[in-house]
Amino acid sequence: MTTEKQTEEQRKDDLERLQRLLLGDDHSRLNLLDKRVSDFESRSNDVAEVLPDAFERIANDPVLEAELEKPMMRTIRASIKRDAPAFAEYLFPVMGPAIRRAVADALKSLVQRINVAMENSFTIKGLRWRLEAARTGVPFAQIVLRHTMRFAVQEVFLIARDTGLVLAHAHRDENLVLDEDAVAAMLTAIQSFIQDSLGMSSDDPLRSAELGNRTLWVINGPEAILACVISGSPPRALRDELMALLESIHARYGERFTENNDTFAKDIGLRVLMQQSLREELDDQQAVSKRGKAYIYWAIAISLLIALVAWKSWQEYQQREFESRVVELFKSQPGYVVSSSRRQNGILLIDGLRDPGTATPVSLLNDQGLTDQGLQFRFKPFLSLEPGLTLKNLRTSMGLTDSTGLALNGGTLLVDGALSGNQAERLTRLAGVHPLINAVDLSGTSLSGEEALQLARIQLGAPDSVEMTPVDGRIAVSGKSSVSWYLEKSGTPQVFGGWKVDFGPLLGELKNAVRTSVGQLDGTEVFFMQRDRLSPESTLTLDAFAQQLSGLQNASTPLGIDLTITLVGHVDGIGTAQQNEQTSRKRVKVVRDSLISAGVDPQHIQSEHPAWSSGNENLSQRRVTVRVTGKDRS
Amino acid sequence: MRTAKVCMVGAFGVGKTSLVRRYIHQQFDESYHTTLGVKIDTRVVDNIEKPIKLVLWDMEGADPFEKDKRPLARIRSYMKGAHGLILVADGTRPATVKTALGLYHDFCREFQYVPAIMLANKADLTAEWRFDDSVMPDALTLYHTSALNGQNIDAAFTALGKALSEL
Numbered sequence A: 001m002t003t004e005k006q007t008e009e010q011r012k013d014d015l016e017r018l019q020r021l022l023l024g025d026d027h028s029r030l031n032l033l034d035k036r037v038s039d040f041e042s043r044s045n046d047v048a049e050v051l052p053d054a055f056e057r058i059a060n061d062p063v064l065e066a067e068l069e070k071p072m073m074r075t076i077r078a079s080i081k082r083d084a085p086a087f088a089e090y091l092f093p094v095m096g097p098a099i100r101r102a103v104a105d106a107l108k109s110l111v112q113r114i115n116v117a118m119e120n121s122f123t124i125k126g127l128r129w130r131l132e133a134a135r136t137g138v139p140f141a142q143i144v145l146r147h148t149m150r151f152a153v154q155e156v157f158l159i160a161r162d163t164g165l166v167l168a169h170a171h172r173d174e175n176l177v178l179d180e181d182a183v184a185a186m187l188t189a190i191q192s193f194i195q196d197s198l199g200m201s202s203d204d205p206l207r208s209a210e211l212g213n214r215t216l217w218v219i220n221g222p223e224a225i226l227a228c229v230i231s232g233s234p235p236r237a238l239r240d241e242l243m244a245l246l247e248s249i250h251a252r253y254g255e256r257f258t259e260n261n262d263t264f265a266k267d268i269g270l271r272v273l274m275q276q277s278l279r280e281e282l283d284d285q286q287a288v289s290k291r292g293k294a295y296i297y298w299a300i301a302i303s304l305l306i307a308l309v310a311w312k313s314w315q316e317y318q319q320r321e322f323e324s325r326v327v328e329l330f331k332s333q334p335g336y337v338v339s340s341s342r343r344q345n346g347i348l349l350i351d352g353l354r355d356p357g358t359a360t361p362v363s364l365l366n367d368q369g370l371t372d373q374g375l376q377f378r379f380k381p382f383l384s385l386e387p388g389l390t391l392k393n394l395r396t397s398m399g400l401t402d403s404t405g406l407a408l409n410g411g412t413l414l415v416d417g418a419l420s421g422n423q424a425e426r427l428t429r430l431a432g433v434h435p436l437i438n439a440v441d442l443s444g445t446s447l448s449g450e451e452a453l454q455l456a457r458i459q460l461g462a463p464d465s466v467e468m469t470p471v472d473g474r475i476a477v478s479g480k481s482s483v484s485w486y487l488e489k490s491g492t493p494q495v496f497g498g499w500k501v502d503f504g505p506l507l508g509e510l511k512n513a514v515r516t517s518v519g520q521l522d523g524t525e526v527f528f529m530q531r532d533r534l535s536p537e538s539t540l541t542l543d544a545f546a547q548q549l550s551g552l553q554n555a556s557t558p559l560g561i562d563l564t565i566t567l568v569g570h571v572d573g574i575g576t577a578q579q580n581e582q583t584s585r586k587r588v589k590v591v592r593d594s595l596i597s598a599g600v601d602p603q604h605i606q607s608e609h610p611a612w613s614s615g616n617e618n619l620s621q622r623r624v625t626v627r628v629t630g631k632d633r634s
Numbered sequence B: 001m002r003t004a005k006v007c008m009v010g011a012f013g014v015g016k017t018s019l020v021r022r023y024i025h026q027q028f029d030e031s032y033h034t035t036l037g038v039k040i041d042t043r044v045v046d047n048i049e050k051p052i053k054l055v056l057w058d059m060e061g062a063d064p065f066e067k068d069k070r071p072l073a074r075i076r077s078y079m080k081g082a083h084g085l086i087l088v089a090d091g092t093r094p095a096t097v098k099t100a101l102g103l104y105h106d107f108c109r110e111f112q113y114v115p116a117i118m119l120a121n122k123a124d125l126t127a128e129w130r131f132d133d134s135v136m137p138d139a140l141t142l143y144h145t146s147a148l149n150g151q152n153i154d155a156a157f158t159a160l161g162k163a164l165s166e167l
Helices: A002-023 A026-038 A040-060 A062-082 A084-120 A124-136 A140-148 A180-197 A236-256 A268-276 A284-332 A361-367 A387-398 A423-428 A449-460 A483-490 A504-521 A536-556 A577-598 B016-023 B032-036 B070-079 B094-110 B153-165
Strands: A149-160 A166-171 A208-211 A214-220 A224-232 A280-282 A336-344 A347-354 A375-381 A404-409 A412-418 A439-446 A466-471 A474-479 A499-502 A524-527 A561-569 A605-608 A623-632 B002-010 B038-045 B052-059 B084-090 B116-121 B140-144
Touching: A002 A026, A026 A040, A062 A084, A124 A140, A149 A180, A149 A236, A149 A268, A166 A180, A166 A268, A180 A214, A180 B032, A180 B038, A180 B052, A180 B070, A214 A236, A224 A236, A236 A268, A284 A336, A284 A347, A284 A361, A361 A375, A387 A404, A387 A423, A404 A439, A412 A423, A423 A439, A423 A449, A439 A449, A449 A466, A449 A474, A449 A499, A466 A499, A474 A504, A483 A504, A504 A536, A504 A561, A504 A623, A524 A536, A524 A577, A536 A561, A536 A577, A536 A623, A561 A577, A577 A605, A577 A623, B002 B016, B002 B070, B002 B094, B002 B153, B016 B038, B016 B052, B016 B116, B016 B153, B038 B153, B052 B070, B052 B153, B070 B094, B084 B094, B084 B153, B094 B116, B116 B153, B140 B153
Parallel strands: A347 A375, A412 A439, A474 A499, A561 A605, B002 B052, B002 B084, B084 B116, B116 B140
Antiparallel strands: A149 A166, A149 A224, A149 A280, A208 A214, A214 A224, A336 A347, A404 A412, A466 A474, A524 A623, A561 A623, B038 B052
């Protein structure tokens, strides 16, 4: 064993000497390197030294980045699976801000779309866009945004170069009509067709095509192409960006292009890259100028609207004013009663009553300078009691001329001026018949004597026993009448057509009649039996006498004749003076009471008790003598 | 779901477009035929184990034996990358069978072998039928079809879809 060990050491020494001879100084450097590699700490330091540079290189190299992504993703997934709560805790501080930012970005985009849509909603172009939205079924905001974009990549197809099949697809517009595979294949066919038709090789691919405001850019890669549908005017730099994107897709996913399944198309990384290709840039200047123009359009539109509203309001106000004026006119017009007024189908219907004696509605309106256009009247006839209209109607119905004046004072119709025919008589008949006329005063009129006489007789209701005679411009009334008639008619001055009625002659005759009656009643005897017991005859006649006397007194007093009634009591002369005086007084009292009870005024009744002669018994003296005298009141 | 590019080729007037019209809801106007020489439609074959979406390139009529090679060149460029082929011939015109087979061989020379079927169309015209089944290469599955009554059309497309889905 010792010999073997020694041999081994000898061999090592020999080898080292040989290495020194062959390598010289490099031998010691190799030893150092060996030691450095074998030493864990030294090796860790070396890796740490180069790691930052290595990561930077990875970041700049898509292929390395893609290669590194796979193990890193696996590691991260495994770690999350193993300890999900810990990851949630780590992510918590960044999730809030991230979500807020995402929401803010989404809202910003939404607000931008709303703003642009609002700003363009009332321009002529906006209306055109609205029509486009209706025609295509694309939301209006999206149409507006599309037009106000400097450019926007609307749709991107990642197409396998050889098969023409869609590898991935991203788009803004949700309303795709056609199958994406069919569209991509057709694009490929078109490209082939152009190459073939123009005799170009497949190395000279179609790069762009323009249709309307859309541009088709074909970004060609070795295995796949990006077909981008762009609205607006895309800048040159966009092509470079898209090219870089396609290169990145090739680098990451080139090997998977042949997979031809959904898994590849749904790869999150690929989808993110495809979404990134949907670039857009808003044309700020256009949007700003649109905004300015939109304000002008808005201002014009609002002004027009205000003007229209003001004009309509003014028209309405004018119409209302006119209608109000018309209604007020008829309401204030005598002989018109407006019960209702309402507008119907643009016509003002006025319902009410109208006295036929009034002017027609149209002539009334014309007098006020108004037209009856847009008005319809439904007045029913009625008799108005308006004094003015009543007089007017009377004038018409009576055939009175302008020389005859009519007026109403209280319930009295005052007539003056000339009357003819039976006008006076007809007018007087209105009293008590017409609702407004209780009396007719014709004192202001001028009539012939005959007319005045006729009118006076009717007006005064004179009995046939009364005579009326025109004498010297007055009508003398004479003959016989009741005192009451005389008193009633003569109480107020009566004038007919300028003829004053003179009741003087009638009064004289009435007084004479009173005096005659006084003479007839004076000296009437009322006989008694024993003491104050009336005789049978007087019992029968006393009441009638009392009534007569009372009537006479009532008639004479207003005629200015004051009656004095003196009751003289007589006795038969038997008995004592005291007894006889008592008897006399009792008998006078019986008569007096009877007269008073019949209505004779006691103030005008006097009593006398003449002296009696004792011993001269005369039973016929048992009486009361009634003396009646009349005296004109001065 | 997988997607496969299927090219439908054949001589003029064999009924390619009628077959497509019978099978597919069309995406594009048929006037594309006269402008581009091809019209593209899609249909999902979902009555098989692994449903597949066929992107059907309906080519204009072409003849590999004609002097004017431009249509053929265009068809070749369209056929590039095809996953499957549908050859269509008119069963009443033997010459069209020759044309279809010529196009098939042309494709195989230019590209690679892909699943392919031969549709002997107008099978409803039995009195005039002159199709010789024996000339069919083993690689082609033959279907007697009629665009008029729909005979075998679904079966043919389904079979091709199945073959493509299993690749």
